[in-house]
Amino acid sequence: MADIYTLGIDVGSTTSKCVILKNGSEIIASALIPAGTGTSGPGRALATALEQAGLSNEQLTAVTATGYGRNTYEGADFLVSELSAHALGAAALMPGVRTVIDIGGQDAKVLHINVDGKLESFLMNDKCAAGTGRFLEVMARVLEKDVTELAEMDAEATGTVNISSTCTVFAESEVISQLAKNVNLNDLVAGIHASVAVRTAGLTRRLGVTPPVGMTGGVARNAGVVRALEKELNTSITVSPLAQLAGAYGAALYGWNKRKENE
Amino acid sequence: MNEVKQMLAELEAVCADPKKQLSDALTQGKKCIGVLPYFCPEELAYAAGMQPFGLWGAEMQVNDSKRYYPAFICSLLHTVLEMGLKGMLNDLSGIMVPICCDSLKGFGANWQYGVGTVPVIDVAWAQNRRLDAGTEFTRAQFRKVLGQLEEIAGHSISDADITAAISVYNKNRAALRDFSAAAARHPEAVSPSARCAAIKAGYFMDRAKHTEALQTLTTKLNALPEASWDGLRVVTTGILADSPALLQILEDNHIAIADDQIAQESVFFRVDTPVTDDPVLGMAKRFETIEGCSVLFDPGKQRGNELVELAKAAHADGILWVMTKFCDPEEYDYVPVKRKIDAAGIPLLTVEVDQQMVNYEQARSAVEAFAEMLRA
Numbered sequence: 001m002a003d004i005y006t007l008g009i010d011v012g013s014t015t016s017k018c019v020i021l022k023n024g025s026e027i028i029a030s031a032l033i034p035a036g037t038g039t040s041g042p043g044r045a046l047a048t049a050l051e052q053a054g055l056s057n058e059q060l061t062a063v064t065a066t067g068y069g070r071n072t073y074e075g076a077d078f079l080v081s082e083l084s085a086h087a088l089g090a091a092a093l094m095p096g097v098r099t100v101i102d103i104g105g106q107d108a109k110v111l112h113i114n115v116d117g118k119l120e121s122f123l124m125n126d127k128c129a130a131g132t133g134r135f136l137e138v139m140a141r142v143l144e145k146d147v148t149e150l151a152e153m154d155a156e157a158t159g160t161v162n163i164s165s166t167c168t169v170f171a172e173s174e175v176i177s178q179l180a181k182n183v184n185l186n187d188l189v190a191g192i193h194a195s196v197a198v199r200t201a202g203l204t205r206r207l208g209v210t211p212p213v214g215m216t217g218g219v220a221r222n223a224g225v226v227r228a229l230e231k232e233l234n235t236s237i238t239v240s241p242l243a244q245l246a247g248a249y250g251a252a253l254y255g256w257n258k259r260k261e262n263e
Numbered sequence: 264m265n266e267v268k269q270m271l272a273e274l275e276a277v278c279a280d281p282k283k284q285l286s287d288a289l290t291q292g293k294k295c296i297g298v299l300p301y302f303c304p305e306e307l308a309y310a311a312g313m314q315p316f317g318l319w320g321a322e323m324q325v326n327d328s329k330r331y332y333p334a335f336i337c338s339l340l341h342t343v344l345e346m347g348l349k350g351m352l353n354d355l356s357g358i359m360v361p362i363c364c365d366s367l368k369g370f371g372a373n374w375q376y377g378v379g380t381v382p383v384i385d386v387a388w389a390q391n392r393r394l395d396a397g398t399e400f401t402r403a404q405f406r407k408v409l410g411q412l413e414e415i416a417g418h419s420i421s422d423a424d425i426t427a428a429i430s431v432y433n434k435n436r437a438a439l440r441d442f443s444a445a446a447a448r449h450p451e452a453v454s455p456s457a458r459c460a461a462i463k464a465g466y467f468m469d470r471a472k473h474t475e476a477l478q479t480l481t482t483k484l485n486a487l488p489e490a491s492w493d494g495l496r497v498v499t500t501g502i503l504a505d506s507p508a509l510l511q512i513l514e515d516n517h518i519a520i521a522d523d524q525i526a527q528e529s530v531f532f533r534v535d536t537p538v539t540d541d542p543v544l545g546m547a548k549r550f551e552t553i554e555g556c557s558v559l560f561d562p563g564k565q566r567g568n569e570l571v572e573l574a575k576a577a578h579a580d581g582i583l584w585v586m587t588k589f590c591d592p593e594e595y596d597y598v599p600v601k602r603k604i605d606a607a608g609i610p611l612l613t614v615e616v617d618q619q620m621v622n623y624e625q626a627r628s629a630v631e632a633f634a635e636m637l638r639a
Contacts, residue, residue, distance in 0.1 A: 068624060083632035084639075107625065119636045121610065124629055 005055060006062045006259065008251025009042060009076070010085065011069030014105030014133065015218060016041035018049035019248040020060075024256035029053035030245050036105065037069025062255030066247050068106075080254045082247050083109060083122050089250030090216050091117025093240040097214035101204055101229070101237070102246070104217045105133040108200055110207045123207045131199035133219050135168050139192045142175050143185060147222075153189040154224025161191035171195060190224065197228035204233060214238040216246035264452060264487065270480045271457040277464040278505075281316070282351075284467040288314040289354055294416065296384075297358035298466075299343065299367070300502070301526055301558050303386045304405045304546050305359065306536070309470065310428035311416040316355065317466025318343045319503060319527055320618045331373040336366045337589045338618035339503065344370070347378040357415050359408070361386040363558040364592050384411045390560040392551045401547035409543065425542040432536065435470045438477040439532035443522065445484040447577060450492045450519030452484060456510040458520055462528050463505055495637055496521035497612075498574045500566075500600075501585035502557070502593060503527050506616050508623040509585065509630075516634040521577035524555040524570050525585070557592035566596060567603030574609050580637045581610035588617040610637060 003022055010017040014036045020029040031048035035041030050056065057075075065076035066085035082104075090100040091113055100111040108125040125131060133147075140147040161183050163171050171192075178188055196219070204213075213235055219225050220243035230237050242249065277284060288295050295316045296308040305315035320339035328344040346352050360371040360383050371383040387404045389397030413419050442461060446453035453461075461480065465473040494517035504510070504525045513520070523529045534552045539545035553559060555566045574582055582604055586593055597613070604611045612633040614626045 068628070071627075081628050081632035081635055083628065084635045118639055119632065121636075122629075122632060123613075124625060 004061050004256070004259065005053070005059055006064070006252045006255035007046075007049065007060045008064050008066065008085070008248040008253070008255060009046060009073065010067040010082065010245075010247035010251060011042045011065060011073050012036045012067045012082075012105055012247070013069075013107075015244070016045040017067075017245050017248040018045040019245050019252045020049050020053045020055065021249075021252040021256060024253065024260075027242075027249065029055075030242070030248070032244060037067070037072065042069065042073055062259050064251040064255035064258075066251040066254075078255055078258055080251055083111060083124075084119055085247045085250035085254060086216050087111050087113045087119040087250065088117055088253045089246035089248070090214050090240075092249060092253060093216075093242055093246055094212075094214040094238045097212050097238060098210040099204065099207075099213045101200060101213065101215045102217040103132060103196075103200060103215070103219035103225075108132055108203060110200075110204045112207060112210060121207060123203055125199075125203055130168050130171070131196050131203075133217070135171070135196060136192070136219065136222065136225075138168055138172055139175055139189075142172055142179070143189070150189050150193070151221075151223045151225075153186045154193055154222075154227070157184070157186040157190035159184070159187045159190070160194055161188045163191045163195040190228070193222070193224040193228040194232075196225050197232040200229055201232040209233055209235060211235055212238060214240070216240075216243045218244045220244065267452050267480065267483050267487070270476065270483065271453065271461060274464040274476065274480075275457060275460040277467055278460045281467040285316055285354060288316075288469070294356040295354065296412070296415070297352060297355040297381070299358065299360050299370070300339070301361055301363055301556060302388065302550060302553065303359040303361055304408055304543075306428040306432050306546060307405065307409050307412050307420065307425060307543075308359075309431060310424040311412050311418070311420045313356065313412070313416060314469060315466075317463075318346075318352075318358070319463070319466065319505070321346060322506070322618050324619055327377075331377055332366070332369075335589045337502075337587050339587065340366050340370055342618050344373060344377065347374055347381065352378075353380055355381045357382045357384050357411070359384045359386050361388070363388070364590075366591075382411075382415070384408055388547075388550055392560065398544070398547050398551060401550055402541070402544050405543045405546055422542050426538075429536045429538075429542055429545065431471050431474070435465060435474045435477075436532035436535055438474045438481065439465070439529075442477045442481045442484075443529060443532075445481045447496075447519075447521045449484050449487055449490065450494065450496070450521075451490040452487060454510075455513045455518070455520050456507060459505050459510055459528070462532075466527075492519065493517075494519055495580045495634060496577060497581050497583045498522045498524065498570065498577055498579045499528075499583045499585055500524040500555075500570055501526070502587045502590060503616070504583075504585040506585075506618070506620070506623075508620070509614065509616055509626055512623060512627050512630045513583075515627075516630055518583075518630070518634060521579045522573045524566070524573060526556050526558075530554075530556045557590070557596040561596075564596065564599040564603065567600040570600065571603055571607040571609065574604075575607075579609070581612060581633065583633075584611060584613040586613050586615045588615050
């Protein structure tokens with residue numbers, strides 16, 4: 001029997017991610033391009049993943065698009081909301097998790113999934129950059145750092161500088177005033193992460209915290225945020241190395257499931 | 264089916280251009296009274312031969328109103344004030360302003376200072392509305408409103424006039440209930456947008472004419488053959504659910520509105536005014552019986568119980584809470600009411616809306632995910 005390849009593409013606000021699955025289980029290629037909807041990102045992510053897998057477009061049985069830019073992505077056989085995609089992806093990457101916290105480039109979501117990975121309920125953040133990847137990017141820019149450096153800086157922190165505001169614009173002013181006071185930069189980063197954690201924990205508690213808790217999305221790669229969130233929620237949080245690909249992975253699984261349904 | 268479509272399109276046209284209704288009423292020599300939500304005794308204006316004109320905000324950007332209100336006030340009040348400040352409501356002979364939430368408390372003063380030309384009629388009612396003293400207070404306040412309306416109308420308003428107006432409104436409420444039930448039976452013919460428009464049009468039309476239109480429409484709907492519906496059914500709750508973009512998203516996801524607990528919709532028409540010797544007392548008594556709105560004193564949060572019962576009776580797949588951004592009473596209600604919904608095991612989706620929103624992609628994602636969840 002010939003192998004079946006399904007591709008999931010997560011067209012996010014700031015990044016594009018692709019995952020190619022072989023026979024609904026094995027990830028044979030993945031790509032992450034730091035350019036999201038309306039850019040060359042989705043096309044580049046697709047090309048990268050296909051090249052890595054040694055496949056052509058025609059060899060893909062199902063292409064499923066998810067994420068903020070899913071509706072404008074051409075070439076998809078199926079569309080699925082990023083919430084359903086993350087639920088599927090998270091359940092496959094972190095079997096057993098019941099609460100999934102997903103923080104992406106411009107929004108945050110909390111999902112409850114059942115033991116089978118089925119989405120049971122969810123909440124999204126309000127229309128605000130606070131507590132999202134965008135918030136961290138803005139703060140990193142103020143600190144003249146790359147956003148990928150924040151986790152290491154947090155690990156070196158000996159204290160936490162309090163960032164009281166949950167508004168990105170006001171928090172930026174607060175960070176600047178703390179810089180003027182010459183505070184320890186690592187402690188300041190820990191404060192920034194704590195601020196994200198407080199906001200995300202509020203959203204999570206609003207839906208309810210059912211352990212085990214897992215985290216997906218780009219911000220899950222920042223161990224400082226994960227630690228701060230664990231402290232805030234008083235629970236451990238599982239993070240998969242493929243956390244940022246959970247949406248694309250879930251979309252690829254969705255395509256596989258759809259294909260099976262149609263058989 | 265074509266006749267139904269045509270009639271719904273006519274009511275949608277009314278909602279798309281309320282200013283035309285206002286102009287038409289003025290051309291007929293009627294004075295018009297602006298009516299802000301919630302629960303203003305608009306029957307009294309009708310009894311005076313004036314046309315009540317609903318003010319439920321508008322989808323527009325606000326600038327001038329920000330001089331009077333901070334940004335974190337609901338867009339409903341921001342946009343009504345903006346229209347007033349821009350002179351768009353200068354043809355009104357008065358505006359009824361209830362004092363039932365923190366933001367509305369300051370509205371009359373802001374209006375008087377900023378708009379000036381259109382007089383404010385403050386409407387107070389008793390929050391302890393089920394005490395005898397509460398009913399008497401509301402009755403007395405409505406009588407006070409009556410006096411102001413008489414001054415604007417330039418003539419007295421008899422109890423017989425009020426009784427006749429109450430009858431017109433009760434018939435309208437009955438027609439709205441019948442239409443809502445028929446629309447729920449025929450989701451293939453009445454989209455969420457069309458349902459909303461058919462109900463909302465009554466705020467801009469003569470109520471008697473609205474009743475006639477609804478009765479004809481309902482008769483046509485009831486004559487349609489039973490049709491199967493493989494989409495989803497939800498019950499909506501909140502203050503407003505008239506955002507064209509959100510209603511279109513529901514339609515795109517094959518979601519019908521089976522019933523509602525929306526202040527602008529069924530909360531207005533669920534209960535009638537009882538017939539009493541003093542018709543104003545009847546209006547105060549009606550106010551005692553209204554349920555399901557966050558601005559009303561509601562010990563034990565009966566709103567949650569009513570909502571659960573509505574969802575069960577409608578065989579709804581879930582509940583959609585259309586949360587008006589920056590509405591404190593709605594936010595306060597959310598936790599206790601959600602607990603009751605959760606306890607009943609009914610899926611709930613909350614979508615925040617704002618009349619100044621231009622991007623609905625987050626709402627689209629949430630509705631799509633909710634639909635996927637319900638269908639899974």
